[in-house]
Amino acid sequence: VAPTVQPVMRTTCPYCGVGCGVLASPDGAGGASIAGDPDHPANFGRLCSKGSALGETLGLETRLLHPMARGRDGRMARADWDTAIGSIAQAFGKTIETHGPDAVAIYLSGQLLTEDYYAANKLAKGFLGTANVDTNSRLCMASSVAGHRRAFGSDTVPGVYADLDEADLVVLIGSNAAWCHPILFRRLEAARAMRGTKLVVIDPRRTATGDEADLFLPVNPGKDTVLFAGLLAWLADHDALDHAYIDAHTTGLADTLAGARAMAPDIAAVARETGVSAADLVQFYTLFATHERAVTCYSQGVNQSAQGTDKVNAIINVHLATGRIGRPGMGPFSLTGQPNAMGGREVGGLANQLAAHMNFTPVEIDRVRRFWQAPRLAEREGLKAVAMFEAIAAGRIKALWIMGTNPAVSLPRAGAMREALESLDFLVVSENVASNDTLSCRPHLVLPALAWGEKDGTVTNSERRISRQRAFLPPPGEARPDWWAIAQVGRRLGFDEAFAWRSAADVFREHAALSAFENDGSRDFDLSGLAMLDDAAFNIMAPVQWPVRSAGDSADKRFFADGHFFTPDHRARFVTPKPARLARETSTDFPFILNTGRIRDQWHTMTRTGLSPRLGAHLPVPFVEIHPSDATKLGIEHGGLVSLRSAHGSAVVEARLSVGQKRGALFAPIHWSDATSSNARINDLVARITDPVSGQPESKATPVAAMAL
Ligand code: SF4
Structure with a gap:
């Protein structure tokens, strides 16, 4: 047939x-x-x-199709959903009863749909009574969230993609957009062809993105704030500040400018610290001073740092000081790594946020409690990802639910994370693949989740645009939506009414209604206009940027065009970065700085992209990039095997010699794991050091040793 x-x-x-x-x-x-x-x-x-x-x-060969539970004999065997839901409710309920609500946790993913994220956050923060609900987005853009909140009073991305079309200067810092945000980069290339937009790329490593730049600045690892402090001081010295804007809409410039002058007293000092030549610095600073329509895009090279939040604020500072924010072709712009990192932020999927961009203040705790009719609303922030896994290792968290992520590969000191997971009294993992590194950590229960093409809901991209993910394939086996599994647990715990959703549309409407609840315009995240969508309207919902304050509001929007921020006095804040330094310096034992990241054709731990032979052909084996002169000194040849070793772990990968790499620096991709290669899990080497404000781990600067094998 x-x-x-x-x-x-x-x-x-x-x-x-x-x-x-x-x-x-x-x-x-x-x-x-x-x-x-x-x-x-x-x-x-x-x-x-x-x-x-x-x-x-899209094949089902690698899929998990049925709930699986560990029996008394230690083996996994097929279970039914009813029993599975009952065992989660019982394990979480009993743990809370015996050890208190903070002995349980949920670890989420930027791969989840907003509806899944909303449901998990509601269950944990409203009904289990713990804010121990965090996400792998903590590894991706938490420093941007923290930087936005410090400067704007809210986690608001000011700009839109169209700003790249309208800018005369685009600065890309810590971003290999040509590989990691390729379609946006192509849009920028098209704009450059049309209007001659200047492109400055700032990165310790010369990538495919740097190759396209008019000006490439090979900044030393960890010295981005010095570069931007130097820019702020340069703008002040060259009469390029917008004093009318500063006086009307900001506060704190004097202190921040004094801090910038101390950090970057002159061009020679900036050149010494950053490793960028004085001539290139002057060229960059002049370009920025003379191009009003300037956008600064930044990504993981800025965020994944022990000083990530300071770096974000150093970038925002120069846009506030020039009034270049919220207007066409201007502004700081965070490029999020994951498909729904933004949706997770919107529902409060981070342990230090509540929901709908609300915070743990008495007023907002009370507001969310009343909206959810929540019996046990968490009243203080929970543990951020790295701290959460440390609490697991220390035995303080005893029951954990992981959804749609593979922390046994992706977290710093990934090997130690495995031991932590295996020590849990109860570990449940929602996954759509039957095996990966986290699933090898002896979970007690595994739940089959729907995958892309089967699940239905919404995601939000880097420019605040909410789009529908729609199912076009039937659910395989007994796979179910994550929001549904969470709701079943909520109901089994006795909260029928709060978790009575019948569809993703039901969850989305509630999420939108919470964003509108007692929102007089003082909160940025507002979906009032979507709270009454019926199922048919949800099904055909076109991509739309928030805020959506009234039905039918589909215009694209920038924030802060009116100079009105979400701080108590509505003024933006200049923030003074701390002195720039690496959390761990190189030593005789570990003389190289290891930078980690993505390659063009793979995604995260390759559970989906690894299925495509075409994608696998691009860079088929795990590797490390090393400068040829460093390679020569160590007897390393292109294509030869290299042993990498840090204070925490080791890996064996292939050498790729690259003049784009600075001397003394290495780059290795994060994608490979035990499931796809032997001894190539790069995050085993990465230290567990985090930004003190955002909790984001330092993934870009680990001291390591390299040796030819
Ligand atoms: Fe677009 Fe997907 Fe490519 Fe990202 S990975 S640029 S979302 S097609």
């Missing part, structure tokens, strides 16, 4: 934070052909290599 060809479905790519629209044409036999959605404003029909290979990743 010939398969029935089904209608084309509009959905959203599950990979990076660009959030491209996808047209999926199911073939009726479990597959689908994939194309870019020409009507989606994030990509206008374009897809990168990963997005266009989505059709090659």
Whole structure:
């Protein structure tokens, strides 16, 4: 019987934070052909290599299709959903009864849909009574959140993608956008071809993005704040500050400028600290001073740092000082790594946020409690990701639910994380693959989750645009939506009414209603106009940028055009960064600085992209990039095996010699794990050092040793 060809479905790519629209044409036999959605404003029909290979990743061969529970004999055996839900409710309930609510935790993912995130956050913070609910987005952009909140009083991304079309100068710092946000980078390339936009790239490593730059600044690791302190001082010295804007809309410039002058007393000092030549610094500073329409995009090179929040604020400072924010072609712009890191922020999926961008203040605790009718609303912040796993290792957290993420590969000191997971009294993992490194950590229960193409809900991209992910394939086996599993546990614990959702649309409406609840405009996140969508309207909902304050409001929006911020006095804050230094310096034993990151054609731990031979062909084996002169000194040859070793772990990878690498610095991708290679899990080497404000780990600067094998 010939398969029935089904209608084309509009959905959203599950990979990076660009959030491209996808047209999926199911073939009726479990597959689908994939194309870019020409009507989606994030990509206008374009897809990168990963997005266009989505059709090659839809098979069920590697999928988890049934709940599995560990029996008394230690083996995993098929279980039914009813028993599985009962065992979670019992384990979490008993742990809370015996050890208190902070003995349980939920660890989420930027891969989840907003509805899944909302449900988990509500269960933990409202009904279990703990704020120990955090996410792998902590590893991705928590420093941006913290920087926004310090400067703006809210976690608000001011700009929109169209700013790249309208800018005369784009600065990319700590971002290999050509590989990691490829469709946005192509948009920038198109704008450059049209209007000659200047591009400055700042990165310790010369990447495909740096190769396209008009000016490339190879900054020393950890010295970004010096570069931007120097810029602030330069702007002040060259009469390039917007004093009318500063006086009307900001506070704190005098102190921050004094701090900048102390950190960057002159060009020679900045050049010494940053490793960028004085001539290049002057060229950059002059470009910034003379191009009003300037956008500064930053990504993990800024965020994944023990001083990430300070780096974010150093960038925001120069935009506030020039009044270049909230207007076309201007502003600081955080490029989020994951497809729904932003949605997680919106629902409060971070342990230090409540919900709908509300915080742990008495007024907002009370507001959320009343809205949810919550019996046990958490009244203080929970543990951020790294601290959460330290509490697990110390035995303070005894029951954990992991959803859609692979912390046994992705967290710093990943090997030690495995031991922590294995020590739990109760570990439940919601996954859509049958095996990965986290699933090898002896969970007590494994739940089959729906995957991309099967699940239904919303995601938010880097420019605050909410798009629908729609199901175009039937649920395989007994796989269920994550929000549904969470709701069942909530109901089993006795909270029927609070978790009575029948669909993702029900969850989304409640999320939108909470954003609107007692919101007189004093909170940035507002979906009032979407709170009454009926199911049919939710099904056809077009991509829309928040805030959506009234029904039918579909205009694209920038924030802060009126100079009105979400601080108590509505003024933005200048923030003075602390002295720039690496948390761990090199030593005789560990003479190299290891930088970690992504490659063009793989995503996270490769559970989906690894299924595509085409994607695997790009860079097929785990590797480390090293400067040729360092390689020569160590007898390392291109293609030879290298042993990497830090104070915490080791890995063996292939050498790639690259002049884009600074001497004394190495780069290795994060994608490989025990499931895909032997002894190539790079996060085993990374230290457990975090930014004191954001809690984001330092993934870009670990001292290591390298040796030819
Ligand atoms: Fe997907 Fe990002 Fe590529 Fe767009 S740029 S197709 S969202 S991976």
